[in-house]
Amino acid sequence: MTPPPGWYRDPSVPHAERWWDGTAWTEHRRAPEATAPQSATPPVPGPQGYGTPGYGAPGHEPHATVPMTPGRPTAGTASGRAPKVVALVAAGAVLLTAIVTGVIVLGKDDGGADVDTAPTLATSAPVDREPASDTPTPTDSASEPPVDDPAVVTDQLNGITLPLLDGWVRPRNLPEPDVLMTTDGTYECPADFGYCRHGKVSSRTATADDGPTPEAIAKTDIQDAADDAYDRDLVGRRPFGGVESHQVVASGPVKVSGRAGYFVRWRVTTAEGPGGYVQSLAFPSRVGTESPVILRYVFDAGEDGPPLADMDRFTRGIRSTAD
Structure with a gap:
């Protein structure tokens, strides 16, 4: 055998x-x-x-x-x-x-010369492979870039989004910082040279000097918000002739994206024009260090101003980017 x-x-x-x-x-x-x-x-x-x-x-x-x-x-x-x-x-x-x-x-390198190397082991049978296809392989949807919702304005710094209501647009050619949206179109300011807008929404991050609680922050910020909107602009002009008086029309605690916040709303009387409404809203953020956020609403009074109910619609529509 x-x-x-x-x-x-x-x-x-x-x-x-x-x-x-x-x-x-x-x-x-x-x-x-x-x-x-x-x-x-x-x-x-x-x-x-x-x-x-x-x-x-x-x-x-x-x-x-x-x-x-x-x-x-x-x-x-x-x-x-x-x-x-x-x-x-x-x-x-x-x-x-x-x-x-x-x-x-x-046994040959790129130039054709012999290479003194040990033989490389290989498998004893070829590995089956699928034929190449011209059809692209779908990618994971999570890796695709997000598409901005046209009906939402995002404040990346403070980690919130607000609804973009009818008649409102994202800011264009504005010298003021932190403005998230404005009413569409401009008009000649009533008292001084320049152009004004009937409504603005802006945001900023509160500091320790603003107060320890949302209530304290909102009550401290409202005076500055009224002066910035209707008294003097960034270059010292008075587009409405200055603020003559104000009246508190609403204030109190409010839920903002599941967090306890506080707001103060003033009716401001100006030397020129119909005046307007100013609101300071303070609430803790849900991202990063969770520092308090201050939102300012500025609405002109009169027929040309945006509906006052938009202030409440904005507040109810605030969402955290962490959601």
Whole structure:
């Protein structure tokens, strides 16, 4: 039951073949490229041992034997060991073929020169891959850039959003800082040179000097809010001739995006024009350090001013960007 005489992979030199005479290994070796049919006549002993010059010359079909694992070929038994040996040596043949292919492919660098590197092992069987497709693979929707809601204005600094109501637009060409939105269009200011808007909404982050609670902050801020809106502008002009008086028309606690806030609303009388309404609203933010936020609403009074109910609509529509 031992393998018949023939050329097999040398167990001590895997890259060469060695002659097996049916019972033992001989000293005759050759390169694996010089192959011959298994049925070829074994080499005749000569002065240098087994081997006949020219035997296994190129042109012969590769022999049908399989590479042997290191060690002497073993015979199968009735228990089924022979099929296992055949399967193992067959797998070894495929692996060795992949190694030789890797040496041929990787043995050259970009310039065509030989590279003295060890062969890279490869798997014994190719890995199935899906064919390329021209259809792009859908990406995770979470990685796509968010699309701004046209009906919402976002205050990124304070982490809130407000609804953009009818008649209101995002600020354009305004020198005042922190303005989130204004009424659409302008008009000539009644008392001084320049152009005014009928409504503005602005925000800022409160500091420790503004007060310890939303109530204290709102009551402290309302005077500054009225002066900034109707007394003097940033360059010292008086577009409404200055503030002559004010009246508290509403104040009290209010829920803002689930947080306890406080507001104060004044009716302001000016020297020129119909005057207006000013409201300071203070509440804690839900992002970052959760510092209090101050929102100011400035609405002109009279027929051209925005509806006073918009102040309440803005407050009810405030949301945290953390939601």
